[in-house]
Amino acid sequence: MSTITTDVVVVGLGGFGSAALWRLAERGVSVAGIDRFDIGHNLGSSHGATRLFRVACMEHPGLAAVARRSLDLWTGLGERYGESYVEQTGCLSVGSPASLPVRGTTAAAEAAGVEVYHLSHDELVRRYPQYAGLDEQTVAVLDPEGGLCFPERNVRAQVRAAAEAGAQVYPGTRVTSVELVDGGVRVTTPTAVFEAAQAVVTAGAWNAKLLPGLPLRPRRTPLYWFAPKEGASQPFDLAAFPSFIYELADGRGLWGHGSGDGFHIKIGLSDHGHDDTDPDELDRYIHPRRDVDRLAEAVAAAFPQVDPVPVKAIPCMITNSPDEQFLVGRPGGDPRLVMAGGDSGHGFKHVAGVGELLAQIAVGEETYSDVGFMDPDRFA
Numbered sequence: 001m002s003t004i005t006t007d008v009v010v011v012g013l014g015g016f017g018s019a020a021l022w023r024l025a026e027r028g029v030s031v032a033g034i035d036r037f038d039i040g041h042n043l044g045s046s047h048g049a050t051r052l053f054r055v056a057c058m059e060h061p062g063l064a065a066v067a068r069r070s071l072d073l074w075t076g077l078g079e080r081y082g083e084s085y086v087e088q089t090g091c092l093s094v095g096s097p098a099s100l101p102v103r104g105t106t107a108a109a110e111a112a113g114v115e116v117y118h119l120s121h122d123e124l125v126r127r128y129p130q131y132a133g134l135d136e137q138t139v140a141v142l143d144p145e146g147g148l149c150f151p152e153r154n155v156r157a158q159v160r161a162a163a164e165a166g167a168q169v170y171p172g173t174r175v176t177s178v179e180l181v182d183g184g185v186r187v188t189t190p191t192a193v194f195e196a197a198q199a200v201v202t203a204g205a206w207n208a209k210l211l212p213g214l215p216l217r218p219r220r221t222p223l224y225w226f227a228p229k230e231g232a233s234q235p236f237d238l239a240a241f242p243s244f245i246y247e248l249a250d251g252r253g254l255w256g257h258g259s260g261d262g263f264h265i266k267i268g269l270s271d272h273g274h275d276d277t278d279p280d281e282l283d284r285y286i287h288p289r290r291d292v293d294r295l296a297e298a299v300a301a302a303f304p305q306v307d308p309v310p311v312k313a314i315p316c317m318i319t320n321s322p323d324e325q326f327l328v329g330r331p332g333g334d335p336r337l338v339m340a341g342g343d344s345g346h347g348f349k350h351v352a353g354v355g356e357l358l359a360q361i362a363v364g365e366e367t368y369s370d371v372g373f374m375d376p377d378r379f380a
C-alpha cells in the first residue's frame with residue numbers, strides 16, 4: 001500500500017468536492033481529490049443534466065452571495081472552456097401571495113438586495129400562458145438572474161480546472177476511513193493511504209458514514225421528465241417556460257423547467273413521499289404506482305397541456321439536515337477537518353460558491369460571506 005502525502009485531501013468529488021478541489025488548487029495548495037466513482041457519475045446527488053439556479057433564495061438571504069459567487073466562477077470557467085455552466089432564463093416563484101415561494105423569495109430578495117419583479121396573475125398568464133386557467137390568486141416573483149445549471153458538466157469542468165492547476169485526482173477509489181491523527185489526517189483507501197494536514201469531506205449522501213454523528217438524512221428522490229401532450233397549444237421549451245418553483249393552491253410544491261438542448265421538460269414534487277435511504281442500498285428501480293402516480297396527478301392539475309406520464313425517470317438522492325440548510329465549516333471546530341453537506345435539495349446552484357468558502361476556510365482566509373448560518377455544529 002503506497003502512502004501519498006499532500007497538504008489537503010478532498011474526499012468526494014461531486015458538486016461541493018470538485019469545487020473545493022478546484023478552488024484549493026487555484027490557490028497553489030498541494031491537494032489530492034478522491035472519489036469512489038467516475039467524475040460526473042450518476043450514482044450520487046449531482047446528475048440528471050440540469051438543476052434550478054436562483055439568486056433570490058427563499059431558503060436563506062445569505063445564500064444570494066453564494067449563488068452569485070457560483071455564477072462568477074462558472075462564468076469565468078465557461079469563457080475558458082467554451083461551455084455554458086449557467087443559463088440565465090430567469091426563475092419564477094409561483095403561488096398565492098402568502099405561499100412560501102412568493103413570500104419567501106420576496107423576503108430573501110429584500111434582505112439580500114436582489115432585484116426581482118412581481119407579476120400579478122394577469123401579467124403572469126400573459127407572459128407565461130402555461131399558468132393560465134388556474135387559481136386567480138396565483139401570482140409570481142421573477143428572479144431575472146435565475147435559470148439552470150448543469151451538474152455533470154459543471155462537476156467535470158471543476159475537476160478539469162483543478163487538475164490543470166495541479167490537483168491530483170483519484171477517481172474509482174473508495175475512502176474507507178478518515179482518521180484524525182497527530183498533526184493532521186489519515187485517509188485510507190484500498191490502494192493507498194493519504195496523509196495530509198487537513199481533509200475536506202464532501203461525500204454527499206455518504207457524509208455521515210465517514211463522519212459519524214452528523215445529523216444528516218439521505219433520501220431517495222427520483223428525477224422525472226415529461227413531454228407536452230400531442231397538439232398542445234402552449235410552448236414548453238426553456239425560453240418560453242423557464243425554471244420555476246410553484247406552490248399549488250392545495251399546498252403541494254412543484255419545481256421544474258422547460259425542455260432544452262438534450263433534455264425534456266423536468267418537473268418534480270417537493271414532498272414526493274421521499275424515503276430515507278442508505279446510500280449504499282438505494283432502490284434504483286422506479287415504481288410506477290408509488291413513485292409516479294402522485295406526481296402525475298399534480299402535474300395534470302398544474303399544467304394540463306403536459307402529458308402527466310413521465311417519459312423518463314431516474315433515482316437520485318438529497319441529504320436533509322434538520323433545518324434544511326447546508327453544513328459548511330469545521331465540525332467540532334477541528335483544524336484538521338472541513339466539510340460541506342446536508343444539501344437538502346437546493347445545493348447545486350451554490351457548489352462553486354461553497355467550494356470557494358471551503359478553500360478559504362482551509363487556508364485561513366476571511367470568507368467572502370457569512371457562513372454562521374451553515375455552521376456544522378449548530379445542532380449540537
Ligand SMILES: Cc1cc2nc3c(=O)[nH]c(=O)nc-3n(C[C@H](O)[C@H](O)[C@H](O)COP(=O)(O)OP(=O)(O)OC[C@H]3O[C@@H](n4cnc5c(N)ncnc54)[C@H](O)[C@@H]3O)c2cc1C
Nearest residue numbers: 012014015016036044045046052175204206343347348349
Ligand atoms: C431530485 C433532485 C432535485 C434537485 N434540484 C436542485 C435544484 O433544482 N437546484 C439546486 O441547486 N439543487 C438541487 N438539488 C440538490 C443538488 O443536486 C445537491 O445539493 C448537490 O448535487 C449535492 O452535491 P454533493 O457534493 O453534496 O453530493 P454528490 O455530488 O453526490 O457528491 C458526493 C461525492 O462523494 C463521493 N463519495 C461518497 N463516499 C465516498 C467515499 N467513501 N470515498 C470516495 N468518494 C466518496 C460520491 O461518489 C460523490 O461523487 C436537487 C437534488 C435532487 C436529488
